Amino acid sequence: MPLGTDYAKQDCSLARALEIVGERWTMLILRDCFLGVRRFSDFQVHLDISRAVLATRLDALVADGLLRRTGSGHPEYELTDDGLALWPAMFALLQWGDQRTSPGAPRRLYRHVECGDLGVDGHCTTCGVAPEPSDIEARPGPGADPTVRDDPVSLALRRPHRLLEPVSVR
Amino acid sequence: MPLGTDYAKQDCSLARALEIVGERWTMLILRDCFLGVRRFSDFQVHLDISRAVLATRLDALVADGLLRRTGSGHPEYELTDDGLALWPAMFALLQWGDQRTSPGAPRRLYRHVECGDLGVDGHCTTCGVAPEPSDIEARPGPGADPTVRDDPVSLALRRPHRLLEPVSVR
DNA sequence: CCATTTGGTCTGATGATCGAACTGCAGCAC
DNA sequence: GTGCTGCAGTTCGATCATCAGACCAAATGG
Numbered sequence: 001m002p003l004g005t006d007y008a009k010q011d012c013s014l015a016r017a018l019e020i021v022g023e024r025w026t027m028l029i030l031r032d033c034f035l036g037v038r039r040f041s042d043f044q045v046h047l048d049i050s051r052a053v054l055a056t057r058l059d060a061l062v063a064d065g066l067l068r069r070t071g072s073g074h075p076e077y078e079l080t081d082d083g084l085a086l087w088p089a090m091f092a093l094l095q096w097g098d099q100r101t102s103p104g105a106p107r108r109l110y111r112h113v114e115c116g117d118l119g120v121d122g123h124c125t126t127c128g129v130a131p132e133p134s135d136i137e138a139r140p141g142p143g144a145d146p147t148v149r150d151d152p153v154s155l156a157l158r159r160p161h162r163l164l165e166p167v168s169v170r
Numbered sequence: 171m172p173l174g175t176d177y178a179k180q181d182c183s184l185a186r187a188l189e190i191v192g193e194r195w196t197m198l199i200l201r202d203c204f205l206g207v208r209r210f211s212d213f214q215v216h217l218d219i220s221r222a223v224l225a226t227r228l229d230a231l232v233a234d235g236l237l238r239r240t241g242s243g244h245p246e247y248e249l250t251d252d253g254l255a256l257w258p259a260m261f262a263l264l265q266w267g268d269q270r271t272s273p274g275a276p277r278r279l280y281r282h283v284e285c286g287d288l289g290v291d292g293h294c295t296t297c298g299v300a301p302e303p304s305d306i307e308a309r310p311g312p313g314a315d316p317t318v319r320d321d322p323v324s325l326a327l328r329r330p331h332r333l334l335e336p337v338s339v340r
Numbered sequence: 341c342c343a344t345t346t347g348g349t350c351t352g353a354t355g356a357t358c359g360a361a362c363t364g365c366a367g368c369a370c
Numbered sequence: 371g372t373g374c375t376g377c378a379g380t381t382c383g384a385t386c387a388t389c390a391g392a393c394c395a396a397a398t399g400g
Contacts, residue, residue: 017267
């Protein structure tokens, strides 16, 4: 295992988790997957990441079973069940970042479809359940800054849409 | 900002969060803080981390307000409120790692003191609340492997104890 | 079939991490 | 106080990861 991913001598589940999702860019790639990004060039444009690193990370995520490569021609990358299971952790981190850097004005809002908004703990404030990603709609919040990015993927992601639903750029 | 921490052109709370806790070792240092580790050499022995990186990380965590340096002589590092607020995200990641790499046999068990065990969502399975770290007791679980580490900090941490309570090695 | 886009790989430069050696305090025994 | 034993870092050269940009082959569009 290369330098960025090896916590071999730790008997800890957090270390095991970080060996996969603890590398630079990996969490942001997975966030994009939840938001509906699926193709190599869309990740690349949206993340401003070097192609070499993106290719390495996607391969690693497929090898570790978090992503699945689909499509007959140009590949698409799609979350597996193991990848989807990361949602609670990702949402918790996201909320923490929001509260620290943009208190009171979240950059993105998450809503239990046909029901109510999600609270900081990922549960619906109306019905109380913690919805699956596929039952969550994302839309820009009051803290969003539309001037930061203007690539086509960012523009497409600013329209309210369900998580996991492929975003159409072309 | 150095290489490992710069996601400047992302208007996303996850990116903001990862600029702080997304660097190699940082999450493991914070995990140790929750478990009660407080001193430089204890982190170093427990994590097998280079002193240079440990010093850099601790400084960054203090500068970002997640840790506080206390003590008149040899410094101790202690979580601030901002650092404590990371607990739900850390617990969620930990659970994900446990389920993937050690299903059915968690490496560590967490218990709402005087009440019941914590479920995967961090809520007490008996009373239903999501306890503060200071009301949680950690102890080794069936998936723990005591042969992996035998440094004094690991030994001390194998005794059941409350989170945040300073672990006594000396 | 040809042109363009897509999905990569390769390369040299730069930055981060490593282990080991070194320094300068803190706390203790005397 | 003086000396001693750790503790908390800093410094160093070597190694490894990441970067931007050039290159290339396969897939798609016309």
